[in-house]
Amino acid sequence: MAISIQIETVTRAFGPVRAVDAVSLEIRAGEFFTLLGSSGCGKSTLLKLIGGFDAPTGGRIAFDGRDMAGIPANRRPVNTVFQSLGLFPHMTVAENVGYGLRLKGLRGSALSARIESALELVELGGFGPRDVNLLSGGQRQRVALARALVMEPGILLLDEPLTGLDERLRQQMRDEFGRLHKRTGATFILVTHNQDEALSLSDRMAVMHRGRLEQIDAPARFFEAPANAFVARFVGIDTLLTHQGVIREADATYAMIAGEKVPVRMGGPAGPADSVVALRPDRLLLHPSSDVELKNALALRLKVVETRYRGLHHDVTLAFADGQRVVVSLEADQPVPAEGHLVEVGLKPGGAMLISNAGLPAAA
Ligand SMILES: Nc1ncnc2c1ncn2[C@@H]1O[C@H](COP(=O)(O)OP(=O)(O)OP(=O)(O)O)[C@@H](O)[C@H]1O
Numbered sequence: 207m208a209i210s211i212q213i214e215t216v217t218r219a220f221g222p223v224r225a226v227d228a229v230s231l232e233i234r235a236g237e238f239f240t241l242l243g244s245s246g247c248g249k250s251t252l253l254k255l256i257g258g259f260d261a262p263t264g265g266r267i268a269f270d271g272r273d274m275a276g277i278p279a280n281r282r283p284v285n286t287v288f289q290s291l292g293l294f295p296h297m298t299v300a301e302n303v304g305y306g307l308r309l310k311g312l313r314g315s316a317l318s319a320r321i322e323s324a325l326e327l328v329e330l331g332g333f334g335p336r337d338v339n340l341l342s343g344g345q346r347q348r349v350a351l352a353r354a355l356v357m358e359p360g361i362l363l364l365d366e367p368l369t370g371l372d373e374r375l376r377q378q379m380r381d382e383f384g385r386l387h388k389r390t391g392a393t394f395i396l397v398t399h400n401q402d403e404a405l406s407l408s409d410r411m412a413v414m415h416r417g418r419l420e421q422i423d424a425p426a427r428f429f430e431a432p433a434n435a436f437v438a439r440f441v442g443i444d445t446l447l448t449h450q451g452v453i454r455e456a457d458a459t460y461a462m463i464a465g466e467k468v469p470v471r472m473g474g475p476a477g478p479a480d481s482v483v484a485l486r487p488d489r490l491l492l493h494p495s496s497d498v499e500l501k502n503a504l505a506l507r508l509k510v511v512e513t514r515y516r517g518l519h520h521d522v523t524l525a526f527a528d529g530q531r532v533v534v535s536l537e538a539d540q541p542v543p544a545e546g547h548l549v550e551v552g553l554k555p556g557g558a559m560l561i562s563n564a565g566l567p568a569a570a
Pocket of ligand 1: 248251399
């Protein structure tokens with residue numbers, strides 16, 4: 207049975223370092239939730255607090271409303287797959303998978319049946335008698351997953367479980383997580399620094415930075431309304447432009463960039479002084495007159511500074527009059543503008559967002 211998790215102003219301080227800093231978060235029962243962040247942001251520490259491998263120095267963690275303070279890892283309805291896997295090298299696949307159930311006193315055919323069905327769940331049916339040392343990296347990952355799933359946990363914690371696998375296996379295992387989540391119905395919490403994993407698997411995710419959650423949302427919302435410049439960069443919106451002022455008119459808000467009046471959507475509570483314009487290159491159109499929707503829309507006049515052939519598309523680098531740049535992809539069959547020319551660039555709705563500049567280096 208899936209379990210919900212309540213995290214209420216949880217802090218974990220190591221001396222002066224607040225690895226987790228007053229984090230509040232509710233994870234729904236049966237949700238696939240991802241903590242996304244770069245090395246050292248505190249995501250593993252938060253996972254350990256949920257798993258009961260470590261205790262908060264402040265705040266409270268509850269499962270289905272029940273306070274978990276003082277309840278050790280082995281008495282929580284949680285199983286964890288660590289990056290290191292932690293398989294027992296002297297045991298067979300079946301002995302590894304059945305270890306936890308044996309500790310609980312299960313024996314004989316009941317034990318073998320549970321082991322075999324967990325192995326089938328990860329597509330390793332019949333692998334029970336094998337030596338774990340002779341398995342491939344991906345198979346070892348699956349054994350570690352089966353060992354966690356066999357316990358039928360209400361909550362499954364995945365701590366960077368795909369690190370160290372080659373690209374093909376990563377994708378295969380990533381899809382596997384998605385399927386397993388649906389099949390088991392458990393609450394999954396994934397910790398990763400890989401945004402593709404987070405975006406493709408999560409119902410919701412949080413971007414974590416210096417012990418705090420910068421944004422908690424469904425994946426698509428991070429692109430429609432990133433909370434600030436740090437989050438925008440983290441999910442891959444790299445074009446962040448400084449502006450010279452914001453004009454609010456009755457129908458819309460505009461940011462002035464090097465003399466161009468750019469219609470912006472307000473991404474959050476940022477005031478004009480501490481904001482930047484995040485541009486989504488996928489919403490810029492280099493040939494706006496061919497698009498009915500944009501025929502009469504405001505177009506920006508930008509200079510083509512570089513074009514690059516990329517096989518299936520062209521990358522066109524465009525610059526505002528003050529030198530700020532944006533790279534737009536052009537499909538292979540569209541005409542490529544000449545370098546040095548001024549071109550009209552259409553902006554689809556939501557293509558430019560005014561967001562807080564928090565997270566940018568001071569000089570930017
Ligand atoms: N046991 C500890 N003692 C002291 N400091 C710690 C301890 N565990 C974590 N930290 C510190 O807390 C911060 C967050 O660490 P954490 O391992 O949670 O980050 P992370 O985002 O999971 O990084 P990584 O992806 O590299 O594991 C870091 O500054 C780390 O040095």
